[in-house]
Amino acid sequence: MVKQLYSIIHVDEAIQTMEAGANNIGLVPTQNGGVPAHRVPLYRVDQIHKECQKRGVNLVLIMLTNDPEEMLDLAKRLQPEILHVAGDGYAADEEFARRLKEYAPKTALMQAVLVDDHSAVKRAKKYAEYVDYLLLDSGLAPDTGIGASGLTHDWKIDREIVESVDIPVIEAGGLGPDNVAEAIKFIKPYGVDSLTKTSIKYEGGHMEKDIPKVKAFCEAADKAAQESGL
Numbered sequence: 001m002v003k004q005l006y007s008i009i010h011v012d013e014a015i016q017t018m019e020a021g022a023n024n025i026g027l028v029p030t031q032n033g034g035v036p037a038h039r040v041p042l043y044r045v046d047q048i049h050k051e052c053q054k055r056g057v058n059l060v061l062i063m064l065t066n067d068p069e070e071m072l073d074l075a076k077r078l079q080p081e082i083l084h085v086a087g088d089g090y091a092a093d094e095e096f097a098r099r100l101k102e103y104a105p106k107t108a109l110m111q112a113v114l115v116d117d118h119s120a121v122k123r124a125k126k127y128a129e130y131v132d133y134l135l136l137d138s139g140l141a142p143d144t145g146i147g148a149s150g151l152t153h154d155w156k157i158d159r160e161i162v163e164s165v166d167i168p169v170i171e172a173g174g175l176g177p178d179n180v181a182e183a184i185k186f187i188k189p190y191g192v193d194s195l196t197k198t199s200i201k202y203e204g205g206h207m208e209k210d211i212p213k214v215k216a217f218c219e220a221a222d223k224a225a226q227e228s229g230l
């Protein structure tokens with residue numbers, strides 16, 4: 001089971017998160033969009049990427065800008081394992097997927113799907129024709145994009161999506177050590193993601209990973225996956 005942990009800011013935090021069991025390290029490279037307190041300067045994204053590569057962990061970069069040219073420039077400059085598109089006003093299309101392969105041939109494309117109602121199934125099936133991963137998520141806030149809500153949504157829709165697409169699906173939205181096992185057993189996703197419930201929150205939107213909670217999340221996810229034969 002892939003365990004994806006957001007939103008990493010510092011190199012030491014990334015190392016501790018990987019040592020606690022994360023296979024995907026998610027962060028917000030500095031861009032025109034997203035929670036300002038989560039933006040990571042590009043030189044530090046490179047440092048974190050080196051630590052990921054030493055450990056065989058994927059670096060996942062979220063795109064909260066709505067400008068596809070800015071996304072492609074970031075992909076070209078940073079060459080992450082996964083580019084996660086989650087802006088509030090732009091979703092990847094076939095042309096974007098084609099151009100990403102030119103700019104960053106080894107970078108996989110992940111599209112966030114806002115699971116607000118049953119129409120999410122149709123959108124997910126469309127994206128699945130040309131992206132490499134789907135991430136099913138809750139909440140859409142202007143200027144911050146899809147996600148980071150700390151809220152769950154209707155898992156029945158997610159299960160239907162997992163059953164109807166042929167690409168890997170990562171489940172997100174309000175997951176933590178307390179409910180990740182239940183989500184895995186019900187939805188049977190390829191991976192799970194957590195931000196809010198595995199982080200310590202400070203004033204001004206600042207957060208840092210709560211390493212014991214990250215460890216508990218990863219252990220609970222692996223146990224549930226094993227019990228479900230995933």
Ligand SMILES: O=C(O)c1ccccc1NCC(=O)[C@H](O)[C@H](O)COP(=O)(O)O
Binds near residue numbers: 137145149150151197
């Ligand atoms: O990392 C961020 O700052 C961020 C900001 C806005 C949207 C998404 C963001 N992070 C990426 C994710 O996809 C989250 O991990 C996902 O939404 C889960 O969030 P949560 O419900 O808080 O666990």
